[in-house]
Amino acid sequence: MLNLLPDRLHRFLAARFSPEGEMGIHFTIGIVLILAAAWAFGAIAEDVVEGSAITLLDVRLAHWFRAHASSGFTEAMLFVTHWNGILGSSIMGALLAAWFWHRKAHYWLVVVLVSVPGGMLLNVALKHVFRRARPSLEDPLLTLSTYSFPSGHTAAATVFYGLLACYLVRRVRGWPKRTAVVAACCLMVMLVALSRMYLGVHYLSDVLAASAEGAAWLAVCITAVSTLQRRRIARARGREVAA
Template sequence: MKELYPRVHKFVAARLTPGEALGLHFTVGIAIMLVAVWVFGSIAEEVIEAEELVFIDDWIARWFNARATPAFTRVMLVITHAHNTAGMLILATVLGIYFSIRRAQYWLLALLVSVPGGMLLNVALKHIFQRARPSLDNPLLTLSTYSFPSGHTVAATLFYGLLAAYLVCLPGKWKYRFLIMLGACVMVGLVGLSRMYLGVHYLSDVMAAIAVGCGWLAICITGVSTLRRRRAARATR
């Protein structure tokens, strides 16, 4: 293979080399982005064409609504309000201050691009699809804006995903890295659950939001990492 197709071999080897500016991190980032786009596209198609997923959405929304309890509703309200626009901007600001203190300038840049940019992207997608929110007889929470995808879940995916990526990159044992990733997934899951339980989003809204968040985060982290590697390569010349 190497002798027959030297250019192909060189290109593939460069894409799989960890130290290259467009190496393994770039390949993984692009792969995650493409998978996220495919998942989002599949969900969006189901929603637009009112296929089986739409009926599952409606059943889950009514199931949660029929089994709501005051105590659990209070918990879900705390989680959902903590991750609204104001709450996420506060969390992002605190993390940004931490990055500044630690002089993690590239992580700070990734934060500034990913969280606000992803939230704006979500607003654009809402106006493109213009999906109405769940219609329930006794809603726990009512909103007049569009439903697809879930803005709270997008923001949570971006914030906790970036935080987990930063912590995983720090020196440490793999078991701690696994717990970090698990913790990020749990937090995103709780935010998505709160939106479905309160009756303001469907399951497909949450699933699509996670796909959007993962795809956008992959673009941001990959782009910033590529910038850092290029600058480091120039500095050593």
Template structure:
């Protein structure tokens, strides 16, 4: 009995870390990322709702950045361009271009993941904003005038899922760990740039963008892992059907 149970547990554990299994390594990594990201989001959200010390840091950092926002007109205009590029119209345009690129590369199965991750994530973020209803930073002379809620940041969420998805695809096809690390680092820098633009322009607090990054990682893990698992199941069923047909003939 003990040997049988041990054997089953060993097979189960081996299947969870196998790159080839339907519910293998990709699912294990996806679930781990999901749990960590959800825990991070929950912790930040709980701190914001409870008025924890991070909210004081939010205000102090927002005021300091606003006080220095006009020190460099070049930097201000650059970050304004970054923030507009990653607005809703900008992200939908980038998503359409990415879908066309996937199509041209023969990676059409990535298009459903892209559409679920980016537009779907943006819709999810709107729901989150209306759940928490946090007001945006307030200044007498704001650089941006916005009437929507602040938490979590929609720009940071969209950047996280978009560049995260591209990094997943490119790293999967890159040769060598050095190139893969470079791809992931570049994606992280792009997300940080978008998040930084929102802080610099006074559109969000620090906790807004941190929570959005965690939210984006969680949503991206659901989309990438879910579609990958579905494709593996379909492939396994197709192989099973072909095997049965061969046996019958």
């Protein structure tokens, strides 16, 4: 019995790191990303609940942004934040879904239909779990009455631009182009996060946790849909062999 364990372990590991199969390397990477992002979110959330050092940095940074605000930069940040709000994210998600439908990329279509609205609902649920108040500032640039943690704009941006990056990386050839795609999408997420902090409606910990939340949720969606796609292909091949 003991002699069988190394063989079983070897087969298990070989299957997990195989580029083929229903639960190969894509599944392994997905699980690692989900666990890492979930751990990061949990660590930040714990620090916020316990009032750790990051909450002091939150307050200082919020006051620093307000003290160094300028009219031109405020207009730019308002544009970024409104473009990536609920309406803007919904429009961009719908356009991306229409593109996938036009390209007959049905599995990517499923991912965008699940990840974008699902991520928004998840963020609303988390806000009501933590019930953190918005930053309290004198003469704020923007005022909202909803909860602060985690940032909905940043989470939605992480999901949308992360999904866009995953799709484009598989479409373009060459690492320079792929690196440029990933860098551009990461920059957009950081701009959205910056806009929320600069406008005084979110703390640093809000946007960091939102990025982790969005990454975890996107990894769940892509891993699940990719696994279902591979299972469908494997079953189709099995029927062909049987025939």
